Structures are given as C-alpha cells and as structure tokens.
Amino acid sequence: MSDSNTTDFTNPSTFILLGIPGLETAHVWISIPFCATYTIALLGNFTILFIVKKEPSLHEPMYYFLCMLATTDLVLSTSILPKTLSIFWFNSREIDFNACLTQMFFIHGFLSIESGIFVAMALDRYVAICVPLRHSTILTNPMVAKIGLAVVLRSSILVLPTPFLARRWPYCLTNIITHTHCEHMAVVKLACADTRLSSYYGLSVVFLVTGLDAILITMSYTQILRAIFSLPTKDARLKTFGTCGSHLCAILAFYIPALFSFLTHCFGHNVPLYFQVLMANLYLLVPPMLNPIIYGVRTKQIWSRLLHLSTHKKI
Template sequence: MQETPFCLRVGHLLPYSMSHSNTTDFTNPSTLILLGVPGLEAAHVWISIPFCTMYAIAVLGNFTILFVVKMELSLHGPMYYFLCMLAVSDLVLSTSILPKTLSIFWFKSREIDFSACLTQMYFIHSFLAMESGIFVAMALDRYVAICDPLRHSTILTNHVVAMIGLAVVLRGCVLVLPTPFLVRRWPYCGTNVIPHTHCEYMAVVKLACADIRVSSYYGLSVVFFVTGLDVLFIAVSYTQILRAIFSLPTKDTRLKTFGTCGSHLCVILAFYVPALFSFLTQRFGHNVALHFQVLMANVYLLVPPMLNPIIYGVRTKQIRDRLLRLFPHRGT
C-alpha cells in the first residue's frame, strides 16, 4: 500500500470534479485518464504548436530519407540501411505518442482504454530499445569503415546487416515484452488519472496500490542492459574511431572524416541526453516540477525523430546530392 499517497498527490493536481469522479477503488481499470501536461492545461493549445511542427518535420524528413535511399542505388549499403531502420523507428516512436497527445490538447479527449495504454507503452519502450540498438549498429559501421576500410564490404555484407537488424528488433521486443504483463497484474485504486501525455511505464506503474518494486527493478534492469551497455559500446567504438582519425596523414582527410562522425555523435547525443534526464527525473527527481518532467519526456520522443533526417540530410553528401538532383529533373 506504499503507492496510495502518490494517488492522493495526483488528486490535488486535478480540478475537484475530476478528482472526485475518478477516485474510487478498482482492480482492473477499463479506462485511464491522461491529464496532459499537469499545471499547464491552459497552455495546451500553444504547446501543441511546436509538438505538431516537430512531428510534421519528422514525418516529412524520415519519409524523404526512405525515399532517397530506395531510389538511389549507390546508397544501397550498410550505413544507409541502418539509416532507414532509424527512420522507421523514428516514425513509429513519434506516431505512438503524438496523435493521442494532440487529441488531449485540442479536443480534451483524455480517456484511453487500459489495453490501448499498455499497447502504447509497449511500442514506445520497445522502439526506444530498438533505436538504441540501431545507434550501436551505426557506430559499428563507422568503426569498420574508418578503422578497417579495406574489409568493410566483406565484414558488413547484406546478410550480416540483416542479421544485425533482426537482432536489434528481437532484443527490443523481447526485453520490453514483460512490462505490460507486470503492469496488468497489479491491483489499482485511488485514481485512474495519469499525470502525463502518454502511457509512460513508471507513470502507469505508480498508480498501482501494491509493492511495485518488481516492476521498478525490472525497468531499471532493462535500462541498464539496453542503454548502459549500448552507450558503453558506442563510447568504445568512437574512442577507437577518434584515434584512427587523428592518425590520418593529412589535415583535410582528418577534418572530412571527423565531420562525418560528428553528425553521428550529434544524433546520438540528441537521443541519449534527454532520455537519460527524463529517466532519472521520473524515478529520482522528486523536486523537479511535474510539468517539466512531462515536457522532457515528450522532448526525447519528438526531437530526435525531427533532428535525425535533418542532420543526416545536411551532413551526408550522397543524400544531399540526390535530393538536389530531384529538382532540376522536374523542371526540365
């Protein structure tokens, strides 16, 4: 019964009518209420503008990446296959949260079916794990391309790339699979209101009137196994890459190679830094304002999908050249 005070704390954030109507005892909730951004309900319409803009850019940019790679035969290689995987992951991640978030902001449609909430939660966290795995695969590709360029085509064959992609997908699906079952097994009481824009794992678990340490520890284990090991592997890879870059003979070659890796590092930082901040504040940031936690949780799901195609489109010469060639052909 340790989590009941949380339910009571949520209740004081709500208008009296909402907290009264949704405070009851139940074991299997049929619906949950997503509050949106607690404390900023009056600004929901204004908050929706940057959210919607980021989503539009993410959809346009990632579909453009997929289209360009499909149409340009010279881009049919490991780096661009991984980039396509990243684009698909970004599209699923942003689409998993934004339609429901906008329905809350625009139409005050806060109800969500309990099973739909668990499905949304599973998609969000499984594709976050997949995206982290894709960054590891891209770091591996850059490591081989720079540190052992003569063997790149023989090491990262299409078959190997397909196996890496399959492993990334299976890891994300299998590791996150127990989470909805853990959430479903807890008894719920006090309130069915989630102070969030989407069904984030810990935000849902905290509604349970039971000892949730099993769910909390499993979530920590998944984060450590996925994010911790992935960040370690990426750090080791880029350490070796930087050593190889600084050993190149000419300054121009060093700058060109570092520029290519710089775009990868920007994408990686844009993904892991907000995600790590959101993860830590969700569990330990008791003094961090709730509306700030919710906004940061949305930032790390919306900003990387928007930035990834922009960074790769601008920094990758082959993609940029292919895009530029589209326009003259249409004008002739």
C-alpha cells in the same frame, strides 16, 4: 461502499490521461510546436526512406541502418503524438487499458531499438574507418539484416515483460495518469500494491540497454578516433571525421535528452511535474525530428540527391 469503490479500479477498462498537469489552459498553444515537430519528423524521415530507396548508390550498410533509424523514429513519434494532440485539441483523455499497455510497449520497445541501431551504426563506422578493406566482406546485406533482426529481438524480449507486469497489478486508487501518454512508471505508480518488481525491472532494462549501448558506442568511437588521429595529414583527418560527424550529432541528440529526462524523473523531486512531462515528450519527439535534418544536411550523398530531385521536379 468502500469495498465497492476499491473494486471499481481493480481492473480499469480505461485510463484518463491528464496531458500536462498545471498547463491545461495552455494545451492548445503547446500543441503548435508539438504538431510542427511531428510534421517535420514525418516529412524528414519519409524523405530519407524515399531517397535511399530511389538512389542505387545509397544501397549500402550505412544507409540501410539509416532507414532502420527513420522507420523507428516514425513509429516512436506516431505512438504518442496523435493521442497527445487529441488531448490538447479535443479533450479526448480516455485510453483503453489494453491500448495503454500497447502504447507503453511501443514507446519503450522502440526507444530500445533506436539505441541498438545507434550501436549498429557505430559498428559500421568502426569497420569503415578502422578496417576499410574488409568493410564489404564483413557488413554484407545478410549481415546487416541479421544485425537489424538482433536489435529488434533484443528490444522485444527485454521490454515485453514490462506491460505484462503492469497488467498484473491491482489498480484500486485511481485511473488518472498525470501524463500525455502511458509511460511505464506513470502507470505503475497508480497500482495499490508493492510494485518494486516493475520498478526494478524497468531500471534494469534502462541500464542494460542504454548503459551497455553507450559503452559499446564509446569503445567504437575510441578506436575510430585513434585511427583518425593516426592519419598523416590534417585534411585526411578532417575528411574521415566528417564521415561520422552526423552519426555523433544524432547520438548526442538522442542520449542527452534521454539522460536529462531520466535524471529529472529519478532525482528531480522538487522539479515541477509539468516540466518532467514536457521533458519526457521532448525526449520522444525531438530526435525523430532532428535525425533526418542532421543526416540530410551533413551527408553529402543524401543532400545532393535531394537537391537533384527537387531541381528535376521544377524543370
């Protein structure tokens, strides 16, 4: 009987997602801000894509990268929210084993892509501020396309082994995931094997991607700030700094929750599980909601074009 029970979960056909452990009775109420966040993310990012497509004056590297960011945010939030809401609303907890691994790849892959896009946007701001006369010759449309392709390939190559490693482990303990989605370590810890390879590889990818990107962004903005403070007048410094203010806000909105979630997961052994799960969800949902708001409000060209379109429709 023991052997039979063991083999039942060796290759599970489905996993069971618990949602937010300990807060099951509040799932419906929790779904309200989750659904509102997702709706704002959808509307905001589609609006960014629409405005940039319709406005020829926005067809330049900064806004191409912004479109990449908006597309990434749409995929990232959509990869978890529909299933999460189905758990909250309909108690639909089952997820196919292969679908779970696919969701895992999309979550971690597009998080990596988003981090890479922030590096590309920092590069754009560096060239625009530090070597403005060469901006149009350095960041041509083909170069922007190559940078975007490099970001996607880097993320795909680094993250692709993650679900394949998770697939090779035997799952003989349980198929219940104490999470709202198939987060890498939440799945791997269910395996009844030595999964240090998956753990070490996952941590390596986090440090290689997020750590390296954070260093590159810091180096870029160090040079940008040096260039800004060397400008002769205060007005010139404020105006130049304003051109990269929205980018800095978006970076902080992405990396601060990510760092907090990572530290809570690694060192918050006394932190309640429901809080860790909530933080993991906010980390994936808040940046896609905030990014279009930050760029829409702080970027004059997007804001003015949005006001023009809304006014024109009313007339």
